[in-house]
Amino acid sequence: QQQVKQSPQSLIVQKGGISIINCAYENTAFDYFPWYQQFPGKGPALLIAIRPDVSEKKEGRFTISFNKSAKQFSLHIMDSQPGDSATYFCAASMDDYQLIWGAGTKLIIKP
Amino acid sequence: DTAVSQTPKYLVTQMGNDKSIKCEQNLGHDTMYWYKQDSKKFLKIMFSYNNKELIINETVPNRFSPKSPDKAHLNLHINSLELGDSAVYFCASSQGGLDYEQYFGPGTRLTVT
Numbered sequence: 001q002q003q004v005k006q007s008p009q010s011l012i013v014q015k016g017g018i019s020i021i022n023c024a025y026e027n028t029a030f031d032y033f034p035w036y037q038q039f040p041g042k043g044p045a046l047l048i049a050i051r052p053d054v055s056e057k058k059e060g061r062f063t064i065s066f067n068k069s070a071k072q073f074s075l076h077i078m079d080s081q082p083g084d085s086a087t088y089f090c091a092a093s094m095d096d097y098q099l100i101w102g103a104g105t106k107l108i109i110k111p
Numbered sequence: 112d113t114a115v116s117q118t119p120k121y122l123v124t125q126m127g128n129d130k131s132i133k134c135e136q137n138l139g140h141d142t143m144y145w146y147k148q149d150s151k152k153f154l155k156i157m158f159s160y161n162n163k164e165l166i167i168n169e170t171v172p173n174r175f176s177p178k179s180p181d182k183a184h185l186n187l188h189i190n191s192l193e194l195g196d197s198a199v200y201f202c203a204s205s206q207g208g209l210d211y212e213q214y215f216g217p218g219t220r221l222t223v224t
Contacts, residue, residue, distance in 0.1 A: 044213075045215065046213070049211075097166055
Protein backbone atom coordinates (compact mmCIF):
# COMPACT_ATOMS: atom_id res chain seq x y z
CA GLN A 1 0.00 0.00 0.00
CA GLN A 2 3.03 2.21 0.37
CA GLN A 3 4.10 1.76 -3.25
CA VAL A 4 4.08 4.30 -6.01
CA LYS A 5 4.04 2.69 -9.46
CA GLN A 6 5.60 4.68 -12.27
CA SER A 7 5.42 4.09 -16.01
CA PRO A 8 6.92 3.91 -18.54
CA GLN A 9 10.42 2.87 -17.53
CA SER A 10 11.83 4.73 -20.52
CA LEU A 11 10.43 7.13 -23.08
CA ILE A 12 11.68 8.60 -26.33
CA VAL A 13 9.97 11.73 -27.63
CA GLN A 14 10.71 13.92 -30.62
CA LYS A 15 11.70 17.50 -29.98
CA GLY A 16 8.59 19.64 -29.73
CA GLY A 17 6.39 16.73 -28.71
CA ILE A 18 4.56 16.07 -25.46
CA SER A 19 6.17 13.77 -22.89
CA ILE A 20 3.79 12.02 -20.49
CA ILE A 21 4.83 10.02 -17.45
CA ASN A 22 2.29 8.34 -15.20
CA CYS A 23 2.18 7.32 -11.56
CA ALA A 24 -0.35 5.42 -9.47
CA TYR A 25 -0.65 5.02 -5.71
CA GLU A 26 -2.79 3.07 -3.26
CA ASN A 27 -2.55 4.90 0.04
CA THR A 28 -5.26 7.55 0.24
CA ALA A 29 -3.43 9.18 3.15
CA PHE A 30 -0.82 10.59 0.77
CA ASP A 31 -1.22 14.35 0.57
CA TYR A 32 1.80 15.54 -1.37
CA PHE A 33 2.87 14.42 -4.84
CA PRO A 34 6.15 15.79 -6.22
CA TRP A 35 8.06 15.16 -9.40
CA TYR A 36 11.85 15.22 -9.28
CA GLN A 37 14.22 15.60 -12.22
CA GLN A 38 17.67 14.06 -12.24
CA PHE A 39 20.39 14.78 -14.78
CA PRO A 40 23.31 12.35 -15.20
CA GLY A 41 25.88 12.79 -12.47
CA LYS A 42 23.62 15.02 -10.37
CA GLY A 43 21.25 14.58 -7.48
CA PRO A 44 17.48 14.70 -8.03
CA ALA A 45 15.89 18.15 -7.81
CA LEU A 46 12.27 19.10 -7.25
CA LEU A 47 10.58 20.01 -10.52
CA ILE A 48 6.95 20.52 -9.56
CA ALA A 49 4.60 19.28 -6.84
CA ILE A 50 0.88 19.10 -6.19
CA ARG A 51 -1.45 18.56 -3.26
CA PRO A 52 -4.74 16.65 -3.71
CA ASP A 53 -6.99 19.69 -3.32
CA VAL A 54 -6.30 20.68 -6.95
CA SER A 55 -6.55 18.63 -10.14
CA GLU A 56 -3.83 20.38 -12.11
CA LYS A 57 -0.76 22.49 -11.56
CA LYS A 58 1.24 24.14 -14.30
CA GLU A 59 4.70 25.66 -14.20
CA GLY A 60 5.96 26.75 -17.58
CA ARG A 61 6.05 23.72 -19.87
CA PHE A 62 5.53 21.29 -16.99
CA THR A 63 2.07 20.26 -15.79
CA ILE A 64 0.94 17.81 -13.14
CA SER A 65 -2.50 16.30 -13.68
CA PHE A 66 -4.01 14.71 -10.58
CA ASN A 67 -6.94 12.30 -10.48
CA LYS A 68 -7.88 11.66 -6.88
CA SER A 69 -10.62 9.13 -7.57
CA ALA A 70 -8.35 7.04 -9.79
CA LYS A 71 -5.37 7.54 -7.45
CA GLN A 72 -3.21 8.56 -10.36
CA PHE A 73 -1.10 11.55 -11.27
CA SER A 74 0.96 12.36 -14.30
CA LEU A 75 3.63 14.73 -15.53
CA HIS A 76 3.19 16.38 -18.91
CA ILE A 77 6.10 18.14 -20.58
CA MET A 78 4.91 20.33 -23.43
CA ASP A 79 7.16 21.28 -26.34
CA SER A 80 9.79 18.81 -25.09
CA GLN A 81 13.39 19.93 -25.62
CA PRO A 82 16.67 17.99 -25.70
CA GLY A 83 17.59 19.73 -22.44
CA ASP A 84 14.64 17.93 -20.80
CA SER A 85 16.41 14.59 -21.30
CA ALA A 86 16.78 13.26 -17.77
CA THR A 87 15.39 10.70 -15.36
CA TYR A 88 12.10 11.71 -13.79
CA PHE A 89 10.82 10.39 -10.47
CA CYS A 90 7.34 10.70 -9.05
CA ALA A 91 6.87 10.40 -5.31
CA ALA A 92 4.21 10.62 -2.63
CA SER A 93 4.22 11.56 1.02
CA MET A 94 1.92 11.86 3.99
CA ASP A 95 4.33 13.28 6.55
CA ASP A 96 7.25 15.64 6.91
CA TYR A 97 9.92 13.05 6.60
CA GLN A 98 9.48 10.29 4.10
CA LEU A 99 8.92 10.32 0.36
CA ILE A 100 7.75 7.09 -1.29
CA TRP A 101 9.47 7.05 -4.67
CA GLY A 102 8.49 5.69 -8.04
CA ALA A 103 11.05 3.65 -9.96
CA GLY A 104 11.97 6.45 -12.36
CA THR A 105 11.50 7.13 -16.08
CA LYS A 106 14.42 7.78 -18.37
CA LEU A 107 13.30 10.40 -20.86
CA ILE A 108 15.19 11.01 -24.09
CA ILE A 109 14.21 13.89 -26.35
CA LYS A 110 15.41 13.36 -29.91
CA PRO A 111 16.41 16.52 -31.81
CA ASP B 112 27.20 28.48 -2.11
CA THR B 113 26.60 24.73 -2.09
CA ALA B 114 23.40 23.84 -0.22
CA VAL B 115 24.08 20.13 0.37
CA SER B 116 27.64 18.93 -0.08
CA GLN B 117 29.13 15.45 0.05
CA THR B 118 32.68 14.20 0.17
CA PRO B 119 34.18 12.39 -1.54
CA LYS B 120 32.51 12.48 -4.96
CA TYR B 121 34.14 9.22 -6.00
CA LEU B 122 35.28 6.38 -3.78
CA VAL B 123 36.98 3.25 -5.09
CA THR B 124 37.91 0.65 -2.54
CA GLN B 125 38.41 -3.06 -2.06
CA MET B 126 36.06 -5.57 -0.48
CA GLY B 127 36.40 -5.78 3.27
CA ASN B 128 37.51 -2.19 3.77
CA ASP B 129 35.76 0.39 5.95
CA LYS B 130 34.90 3.79 4.48
CA SER B 131 32.99 6.94 5.38
CA ILE B 132 31.04 9.47 3.36
CA LYS B 133 30.48 12.94 4.78
CA CYS B 134 27.51 15.22 4.24
CA GLU B 135 26.92 18.81 5.23
CA GLN B 136 23.98 21.14 4.59
CA ASN B 137 23.97 24.90 5.04
CA LEU B 138 20.22 25.35 4.58
CA GLY B 139 19.38 25.27 8.27
CA HIS B 140 17.19 22.22 7.73
CA ASP B 141 16.15 19.96 10.58
CA THR B 142 16.01 16.68 8.68
CA MET B 143 18.72 14.85 6.74
CA TYR B 144 18.64 11.63 4.73
CA TRP B 145 20.83 9.02 3.12
CA TYR B 146 19.69 7.35 -0.10
CA LYS B 147 21.22 4.59 -2.17
CA GLN B 148 20.73 4.68 -5.94
CA ASP B 149 21.53 1.48 -7.76
CA SER B 150 22.50 0.97 -11.38
CA LYS B 151 18.83 0.92 -12.41
CA LYS B 152 18.41 4.38 -10.88
CA PHE B 153 16.06 3.17 -8.14
CA LEU B 154 16.21 5.48 -5.09
CA LYS B 155 16.15 3.64 -1.78
CA ILE B 156 15.88 5.53 1.51
CA MET B 157 18.37 4.22 4.04
CA PHE B 158 18.24 6.56 7.02
CA SER B 159 16.76 9.83 8.15
CA TYR B 160 17.69 12.04 11.07
CA ASN B 161 15.63 14.86 12.52
CA ASN B 162 17.51 17.18 14.86
CA LYS B 163 20.20 14.55 15.35
CA GLU B 164 17.63 11.87 16.19
CA LEU B 165 17.21 8.78 13.99
CA ILE B 166 13.63 8.70 12.63
CA ILE B 167 13.87 6.40 9.60
CA ASN B 168 15.96 3.27 9.59
CA GLU B 169 15.04 1.09 6.66
CA THR B 170 16.17 -2.49 6.25
CA VAL B 171 19.85 -1.84 5.80
CA PRO B 172 22.71 -4.16 6.83
CA ASN B 173 24.26 -3.40 10.22
CA ARG B 174 27.47 -2.64 8.36
CA PHE B 175 25.97 0.77 7.55
CA SER B 176 25.95 3.24 10.41
CA PRO B 177 24.87 6.86 10.19
CA LYS B 178 26.24 9.45 12.56
CA SER B 179 24.90 12.94 13.07
CA PRO B 180 27.32 15.07 15.11
CA ASP B 181 25.06 18.10 14.72
CA LYS B 182 21.98 19.22 12.77
CA ALA B 183 24.03 20.26 9.73
CA HIS B 184 26.00 17.05 9.32
CA LEU B 185 25.08 13.44 8.62
CA ASN B 186 27.88 11.02 7.90
CA LEU B 187 27.64 7.45 6.67
CA HIS B 188 30.12 4.84 7.77
CA ILE B 189 30.27 1.49 6.02
CA ASN B 190 32.13 -1.48 7.47
CA SER B 191 33.37 -4.56 5.65
CA LEU B 192 32.43 -3.32 2.20
CA GLU B 193 30.89 -5.81 -0.24
CA LEU B 194 30.58 -5.79 -4.03
CA GLY B 195 26.83 -5.18 -3.71
CA ASP B 196 27.48 -1.90 -1.90
CA SER B 197 28.63 -0.37 -5.17
CA ALA B 198 26.14 2.39 -5.94
CA VAL B 199 25.68 6.14 -5.81
CA TYR B 200 24.88 7.41 -2.32
CA PHE B 201 22.96 10.65 -1.98
CA CYS B 202 22.58 12.83 1.05
CA ALA B 203 19.52 15.08 1.22
CA SER B 204 17.91 17.51 3.62
CA SER B 205 14.49 19.02 4.17
CA GLN B 206 12.96 21.66 6.39
CA GLY B 207 9.93 19.61 7.41
CA GLY B 208 6.62 21.10 8.46
CA LEU B 209 4.49 21.92 5.41
CA ASP B 210 7.56 22.07 3.16
CA TYR B 211 8.29 18.49 2.17
CA GLU B 212 10.88 19.38 -0.50
CA GLN B 213 14.11 17.42 -0.22
CA TYR B 214 17.35 18.99 -1.39
CA PHE B 215 19.90 16.50 -2.66
CA GLY B 216 23.68 16.57 -2.66
CA PRO B 217 25.71 15.73 -5.77
CA GLY B 218 26.15 12.10 -4.79
CA THR B 219 29.10 9.85 -3.96
CA ARG B 220 29.82 7.08 -6.44
CA LEU B 221 31.13 4.12 -4.46
CA THR B 222 32.84 1.32 -6.36
CA VAL B 223 33.86 -1.80 -4.48
CA THR B 224 36.34 -4.07 -6.27
